Amino acid sequence: MDTQQEQNYSVQEMINQKKSNKSIFNTTEKIVPLFLLLCAIISVLTTIGILFTLLRESVTFFSDVSLAEFYLGTQWSPWSGKFGVFPLIAGTLLVTAIATCVALPIGIASAIYLSEYASTRSRKVIKPILEILAGIPTVVYGFFALTFVTPILQGIFPDLKIFNALSAGIVVGIMITPMIASLSEDAMNAVPNRLREGALALGATKLEVTWKVIIPAALSGIVASIVLAVSRALGETMIVTIAAGATPNLTFNPMESIQTLTAFIVQGATGDTSYGSTIYFSIYAVGITLFIFTFAMNLFAQYISRRFREDY
Amino acid sequence: MQTNTFSINRMRRRVIVNQVFKYIFIFSMSLALLALALLIYRILNQGLGSLNIDFLRQFPAPYPEKAGLFAGIMGSLYLMFLIAPISITIGVSTALYLEEYAAKNKFTRFIQINVQNLAGVPSIVFGLLGLTFFVYLFSLGYTLIAGALTMSLLILPVIVVASQEAIRAVPEDIRAASIAMGATKWQTIWRIVLPASIPGILTGSILALSRAIGETAPLIIVGAAAAIYTIPDSLTSKYTAMPIQIYNWTTRPQEEWQYLAGAGIIVLLIILLLMNSIAIWIRNKFQSRY
Structure with missing residues (x-):
């Protein structure tokens, strides 16, 4: 009788304990998703923060300098x-164009070789x-451009300035080449083998298969x-700050020293610019211009890969 | 007969064109590899002469022979120790929310697209964000913590995307098995999903951190200085970092400084190489297939 009661009691206790445990579980189960949601919202807040920052300071800037003067003026x-x-x-645009001229052929050719020819x-x-x-830091590329590429180019073109768009553009091109090569290779690799084999079986050479089947399918x-690579080149900062110079010339001559949007942001933020001056706010006006460029490119890339994806 | 020779000639031409283009492709790719080889050769050539113990132990100085990378190395380490917990906690939590808890609705898609777009924002724009919010609005000034917070936000999207992929790779079966054994949702995530996806999460996080170590532009904007003669002793100390020192030396006209920059780059690249090797090692060692 005694043992029976004791057992009953301990079972009751176990049930109670289980119940109290359950309430701890329940609280954890409720709190954790909330915490995770809060963390997920931080990334949204970051975007809002970026937009807020750029817009607020730009609005202050545009109360000093008119939009027309900023976007139509030809002197910086x-x-x-x-x-x-x-x-x-x-x-x-000049630096980005040079970079694209370097990266596009090399990147695509590397992708084709890796995907279609290489073992x-x-x-x-x-x-x-x-x-x-x-993976190489851009400051290293900047060093490479200034101390190696520029002297070599000066040997070829004696008129070349020490700081010039050509050298910076070439090195930005080297930097974005692996991006084009790697992502394009992924796209070509995703084309199913039966398309390749079908074309080969009809007597096409590898080049013809690549040109007429693989590239259209992976376009x-x-x-x-x-x-994406062009957008990366637009936003590249250190290479152009180090190698392209700080003279905002309105020129499309790659031999000249120029200044990019990003390089000005660095110059404006590091020079003796005081907080609240028009120059300080101009950094943000330049920043929002850059942001619009790269954002449009990124949206465009996402649109292309969604809209024109060929599913096999 | 005539058509036959014609088609044989045509055939031959097609085969030759195919071969020629193959070599054009190989040649173009070699250009990229050559650029990498030249870059490494150039840096070793410039930097090895100045790379010695003193260089690693000395603070910045007005004379090249007295200047060293010590403040930069320590600054980068401190930054890394601050960035890692902040960005990994937030990043992995975001990924867990998106993969395990979020309903498939517009809000979830919005967060997802938002993360993707953040990954494409130029790093210097993050610098501007840090300048407005952390430096001025939160009045942290040009301090270590302001730099660390800015860099954490910069690499956050990379960590989120990598963690999401790792979490998605955990098969539904073992989740279901855990739930069937009576585990709650969070118990399943904490004891089953996270351990299974940790290698992928770590690999992605280390790669993201190595990006933070190499970044220069946002740090310049949020005020990492070049002339720092002490090691940071609190969150609100002034600080420098390796890429800042390298940038500073690169922009000086005298040639001796270029050698120092080269030596600094060697140290930076060795650290990056180590981090990447660890990431690859973790991936190969702990990758379990289901």
């Missing part, structure tokens, strides 16, 4: 009160080596990789 010399952003945009073994070796290029991925 903030320290003497001339805020026409066009030279900076021209500099950015599995050499692909496994070469692709990671190419990707090392993508959305290839174009998206190029657009």
Whole structure:
């Protein structure tokens, strides 16, 4: 009788304990998702923060300098009160154009070779080596451009300035090459083998298979990789700050020293710019211009890879 | 007969064109590999002469022979120890929310697209964000913590995407098995899903951190200085970092400084190489297939 009661009691106790445990579980089960949601919202807040920052300071800037003066003006010399952003945009586009001319052929050719010609073994070796290029810090590329590429180019073109768009553009091109190569190779690799084999069986050479079957089938991925790489080149900062100079010339001559949007942001933020001055706010106006460029490119890339994806 | 020779000639031409293009492709790819080889050769050539113990122990100085990378190395380490817990906690939590808890609705898709777009924002824009919010609005000034917070936000999207992939790779079966044994949702995540996806999460996080170590532009904007003669002793100390020192030396006209920059780059690249090797090692060692 006694033992029976004791047992009953301990079972009751166990049930009670289980119940209290359950309430701890229940609280954890409720709190954890909330905490995770809060963390997820931080990334949204970051975007809002970026937009807020750029807009608020730009609005202050545009109360000093009119939108028309900023976007239509052709002279950028903030320290003497001339805020026409066009030279900076021209500099950015010039460097990006040179970079694309370097990266596009090399990147696509590498992707074609790796995906269509190389053996599995050499692909496994070469692709990671190419990707090392993508992991090198941009300040290192800047050093390389200024101390190695520029002197070599000066040997070829004696008129070349020490700081010039050409050298910076070439090195930015080297930096974005692995991006095009790697992403395009992924897109080509995703084309199913039966398409390749079908074309080969009809007597096409490898080049014809690549040109007429693989590239059309992988086009959305290839174009998206190029657009992303161009967007990366637009926003690249250190290479152009170190190698392209700080003279906002309105020129499309790659031999000249220029200044890009990003390079001005660095100059404006590090020079003796006081908080609250027009130059300080101009950094944000330049920043929002850059942001709009890269944001449009990124949206475009996402649109292409969604809209034109060929599913097999 | 005539058509036959014609088609044989045509065939031959197609085969030759195929071969020629193969070599054009190989040649173009070699250009990229050559660029990498030249870059490494150039840096070793410039930097090895100045790389010695004193260089690693000395603070920045006005004379090249007295200047060293010590403040930069320590600054980068401190930054890394601050960035890692902040960005990994927030990043992995975001990934867990998106993969395990979020309903498939517009809000979830919005967060997802938002993360993707953040990954494409130029790093210098994050610098501007840090300058407005952390430096001025939160009045942290040009301090270590302001730099660390800025860099954490910068690499957050990379960590989120990598963690999501790792979490998604855990098969539904073992989740279901855990739930069937009476575990709650969070118990399943904490004891089953997270341990199974930790290698992928760590690999992605280390790669993201190595990006933070190499970044220069946002740190310049949020005020990492070049002339720092002490090691940070609190969150609100002034600080420098390796890429800042390298940038500073690169932009000086005298050639001796270029050698120092080269030596600094060697140290930076060795650290990055180590981090990447650890990431690859973790991936190979702990990758379990289901």
